[in-house]
Amino acid sequence: MHKVCPLSDLEPGDAIRVETTPPIAVFHTEEGKLYALDDTCTHQDASLADGWVEGCEVECPLHASKFDLRTGQVDAPPAKLPVRAHRVEVIDGVIMVEESNERPNLPPGLTVSGHETQDA
Numbered sequence: 001m002h003k004v005c006p007l008s009d010l011e012p013g014d015a016i017r018v019e020t021t022p023p024i025a026v027f028h029t030e031e032g033k034l035y036a037l038d039d040t041c042t043h044q045d046a047s048l049a050d051g052w053v054e055g056c057e058v059e060c061p062l063h064a065s066k067f068d069l070r071t072g073q074v075d076a077p078p079a080k081l082p083v084r085a086h087r088v089e090v091i092d093g094v095i096m097v098e099e100s101n102e103r104p105n106l107p108p109g110l111t112v113s114g115h116e117t118q119d120a
Contacts, residue, residue, distance in 0.1 A: 004095040015049040015058075022104050024086060024097055025049035027058060027069055035069035036086035036097045042105045043079035081105040 004010075004018055010028045017039050018024040025039035025048045037058070039048050046062035053059075057066045057075055065079035072085040082105060087098040 002097045002099060004097055007090050007093055007095055010095060013053070015051075015053065017047060017049040018097065020099065022106065023047070024099065025058075026088065026095060026097060027053055029053060029056075029069070034088040034090070034095060036088045037067060037069065037072050038083040038086075038104050040083070040107060040110065041065055041067075041079055042074075042081040042083055042107055043077075044107050045110050048083070 002018055002020055004026050005016060010016055012028050012032055013030050015025050015027045018026060023039035024036050027035045037048060041048060041060040043065050044062055046060050048058050048060060050061045051058045056069045058069055059066045063078050066076035067083055068075055072083040074080060074082055084100040084102050084104055086100050089096055
């Protein structure tokens with residue numbers, strides 16, 4: 001599991017990038033729920049933690065692809081491939097993320113620790 005930060009440090013409506021390989025974005029919604037997705041949009045190299053969250057979706061700040069915070073599935077193009085969703089839990093007031101063991105979908109031209117890019 002990856003230690004992210006104390007829950008009190010991530011205000012509702014905010015997101016934080018966790019420097020894992022590949023990076024993970026943790027979202028704390030206005031409703032108080034926590035979600036974690038791979039931080040890199042599958043269409044092009046952009047941080048989803050810098051995107052806009054509305055309901056259970058995050059919109060990529062670069063080309064407006066949308067991803068479901070619960071599943072990582074694409075809700076709006078131009079991205080075609082989903083991002084991985086990760087399990088989040090709070091242990092003793094600290095946000096912890098259990099990284100998915102699925103293969104990450106990376107945007108064209110990006111490789112991370114031997115992971116090949118996909119056709120996004």
